[in-house]
Amino acid sequence: xxxxxxxxxxxxxxxxxxxxxxxxxxxxxxxxxxxxxxxxxxxxxxxxxxxxxxxxxxxxxxxxxxxxxxxxxxxxxxxxxxxxxxxxxxxxxxxxxxxxxxxxxxxxxxxxxxxxxxxxxxxxxxxxxxxxxxxxxxxxxxxxxxxxxxxxxxxxxxxxxxxxxxxxxxxxxxxxxxxxxxxxxxxxxxxxxxxxxxxxxxxxxxxxxxxxxxxxxxxxxxxxxxxxxxxxxxxxxxxxxxxxxxxxxxxxxxxxxxxxxxxxxxxxxxxxxxxxxxxxxxxxxxxxxxxxxxxxxxxxxxxxxxxxxxxxxxxxxxxxxxxxxxxxxxxxxxxxxxxxxxxx
Amino acid sequence: xxxxxxxxxxxxxxxxxxxxxxxxxxxxxxxxxxxxxxxxxxxxxxxxxxxxxxxxxxxxxxxxxxxxxxxxxxxxxxxxxxxxxxxxxxxxxxxxxxxxxxxxxxxxxxxxxxxxxxxxxxxxxxxxxxxxxxxxxxxxxxxxxxxxxxxxxxxxxxxxxxxxxxxxxxxxxxxxxxxxxxxxxxxxxxxxxxxxxxxxxxxxxxxxxxxxxxxxxxxxxxxxxxxxxxxxxxxxxxxxxxxxxxxxxxxxxxxxxxxxxxxxxxxxxxxxxxxxxxxxxxxxxxxxxxxxxxxxxxxxxxxxxxxxxxx
Numbered sequence: 001x002x003x004x005x006x007x008x009x010x011x012x013x014x015x016x017x018x019x020x021x022x023x024x025x026x027x028x029x030x031x032x033x034x035x036x037x038x039x040x041x042x043x044x045x046x047x048x049x050x051x052x053x054x055x056x057x058x059x060x061x062x063x064x065x066x067x068x069x070x071x072x073x074x075x076x077x078x079x080x081x082x083x084x085x086x087x088x089x090x091x092x093x094x095x096x097x098x099x100x101x102x103x104x105x106x107x108x109x110x111x112x113x114x115x116x117x118x119x120x121x122x123x124x125x126x127x128x129x130x131x132x133x134x135x136x137x138x139x140x141x142x143x144x145x146x147x148x149x150x151x152x153x154x155x156x157x158x159x160x161x162x163x164x165x166x167x168x169x170x171x172x173x174x175x176x177x178x179x180x181x182x183x184x185x186x187x188x189x190x191x192x193x194x195x196x197x198x199x200x201x202x203x204x205x206x207x208x209x210x211x212x213x214x215x216x217x218x219x220x221x222x223x224x225x226x227x228x229x230x231x232x233x234x235x236x237x238x239x240x241x242x243x244x245x246x247x248x249x250x251x252x253x254x255x256x257x258x259x260x261x262x263x264x265x266x267x268x269x270x271x272x273x274x275x276x277x278x279x280x281x282x283x284x285x286x287x288x289x290x291x292x293x294x295x296x297x298x299x300x301x302x303x304x305x306x307x308x309x310x311x312x313x314x315x316x317x318x319x320x321x322x323x324x325x326x327x328x329x330x331x332x333x334x335x336x337x338x339x340x341x342x343x344x
Numbered sequence: 345x346x347x348x349x350x351x352x353x354x355x356x357x358x359x360x361x362x363x364x365x366x367x368x369x370x371x372x373x374x375x376x377x378x379x380x381x382x383x384x385x386x387x388x389x390x391x392x393x394x395x396x397x398x399x400x401x402x403x404x405x406x407x408x409x410x411x412x413x414x415x416x417x418x419x420x421x422x423x424x425x426x427x428x429x430x431x432x433x434x435x436x437x438x439x440x441x442x443x444x445x446x447x448x449x450x451x452x453x454x455x456x457x458x459x460x461x462x463x464x465x466x467x468x469x470x471x472x473x474x475x476x477x478x479x480x481x482x483x484x485x486x487x488x489x490x491x492x493x494x495x496x497x498x499x500x501x502x503x504x505x506x507x508x509x510x511x512x513x514x515x516x517x518x519x520x521x522x523x524x525x526x527x528x529x530x531x532x533x534x535x536x537x538x539x540x541x542x543x544x545x546x547x548x549x550x551x552x553x554x555x556x557x558x559x560x561x562x563x564x565x566x567x568x569x570x571x572x573x574x575x576x577x578x579x580x581x582x583x584x585x586x587x588x589x590x591x592x593x594x595x596x597x598x599x600x601x602x603x604x605x606x607x608x609x610x611x612x613x614x615x616x617x618x619x620x621x622x623x624x625x626x627x628x629x630x631x632x633x634x635x636x637x638x639x640x641x642x643x644x645x646x647x648x649x650x651x652x653x654x655x
Binding site for chain 1: 564565566573
């Protein structure tokens with residue numbers, strides 16, 4: 001018999017007065033999985049995390065942790081730990097006491113908790129900083145302490161609420177790698193909340209995309225990127241071009257809307273002669289140089305804009321069209337992904 | 345060119361130029377007067393007061409002598425005088441503990457649970473008595489606590505007059521009536537200084553980020569553990585700040601000991617008598633050092649207890 005999901009939502013809603021923060025969400029996080037909740041701010045992803053932690057109670061629906069219903073179970077009696085967005089380290093305790101806090105309140109003997117705190121500190125690469133106060137640490141170090149403080153309790157599920165949000169880009173990328181390897185090493189289920197699609201795609205086994213309190217799609221990063229199901233997912237994950245309405249019908253009468261990824265769009269001065277491509281005339285409006293690639297924005301006849309991301313290659317982008325130039329934007333028909341409406 | 349025009353439009357271009365060139369001039373102009381006031385009026389007068397304590401005093405001619413002596417400070421340790429110190433210290437400690445015990449739940453409710461409107465109401469309620477005259481409040485208490493006063497009447501209606509009489513037979517706290525007992529004096533002091541305790545504790549509790557309490561619960565702590573390990577240590581600086589007020593205000597007060605409670609001088613009333621009726625300014629000055637030393641010792645203890653760790 002397969003083990004029950006680590007976290008299971010069954011028609012969970014949470015409303016604040018008239019505001020529906022989470023709206024009939026159902027999902028199942030597998031044991032040992034790195035699961036991300038991705039969405040813009042206010043999409044309900046953080047509320048879902050707080051529902052798992054027990055800081056919030058669902059207005060309706062049921063939440064199960066490892067098969068056990070947790071309605072009415074307070075946060076301190078749930079086998080989950082949280083890494084808070086702003087770390088929430090105790091300012092009056094040194095790093096060692098912060099990390100050992102969970103063990104202390106559970107009555108673990110002093111020797112053991114000191115040893116385990118030291119282990120956790122080593123695991124996050126902060127050996128020797130145990131006597132510091134949180135105020136004496138850098139943002140990245142505080143983040144690691146928050147992580148150590150959570151994992152030292154060996155929870156079955158670790159909840160991470162935008163843990164890298166306050167770090168600069170380089171540190172963020174480094175921490176992404178470390179978090180992923182830590183998760184593999186510990187075998188703990190990670191539920192990771194983020195609004196950064198790159199972060200979600202690079203670390204997760206599966207991603208749930210949130211919008212307006214609903215889940216738009218739950219899939220592997222590759223599926224999300226290659227086959228977005230809704231316009232929102234196509235746009236939010238990977239910034240795909242969405243073609244809809246009359247223009248979409250002209251290309252293919254079957255679908256109401258299509259997504260086409262920027263890196264598959266080509267821009268040329270002459271119309272393509274290949275029958276397997278869809279082509280549309282337009283005018284270059286903007287060209288941004290990004291080093292390895294360039295981003296060309298083309299205004300199609302009739303008003304919509306389409307973005308092409310082209311590799312600059314050996315010429316370094318010397319032959320790019322200039323703004324104002326009439327061009328043709330085209331792409332392989334096979335690369336078009338038909339979209340559904342968002343769940344209503 | 346436009347920058348130049350702007351520059352020329354300043355009313356005193358010469359002064360503006362001078363301030364630009366001499367970087368320290370502006371801070372000196374802004375900080376100088378308040379600093380002068382602070383050093384001269386606050387610290388200077390305090391130092392000159394303490395210096396007075398080293399002068400001699402001729403009991404016969406009632407004149408301050410120019411000779412320097414340590415005798416005044418030595419006299420603090422005379423039995424009669426030291427008893428005044430201990431009496432005041434005991435009252436200040438009792439009042440501080442009682443004020444903290446009463447204030448904490450109120451401050452906690454204000455900071456954590458009260459709605460905005462209710463909190464405003466609490467603020468007014470806490471501070472309203474502070475806006476009324478201290479003397480009026482002090483005299484009102486003599487009436488409230490007197491035999492035949494409203495408190496005795498209310499206790500009589502509740503059939504608790506006997507209990508009050510029994511309480512007043514206790515040594516130290518008791519007395520012939522409530523208004524002449526240490527208990528009565530303690531009640532009045534606690535009443536008077538309560539706002540000074542509530543407000544700092546409330547401010548400290550307000551500053552505790554709610555997510556620290558959530559983090560504590562998340563890590564497995566129950567409500568009592570969270571209070572003991574997170575809320576209390578972070579609110580403690582507020583308790584210490586409040587207790588500095590209640591403690592030093594009691595140490596310095598000279599009105600209440602004359603109006604309510606048994607006879608016997610307090611530090612404040614002793615200083616009052618020395619510099620007023622007796623005219624022994626040096627002795628009064630020497631006694632002024634006592635509260636300063638006591639509060640310093642108190643702060644040192646508070647620091648050792650970790651009161652300022654979270655600051």
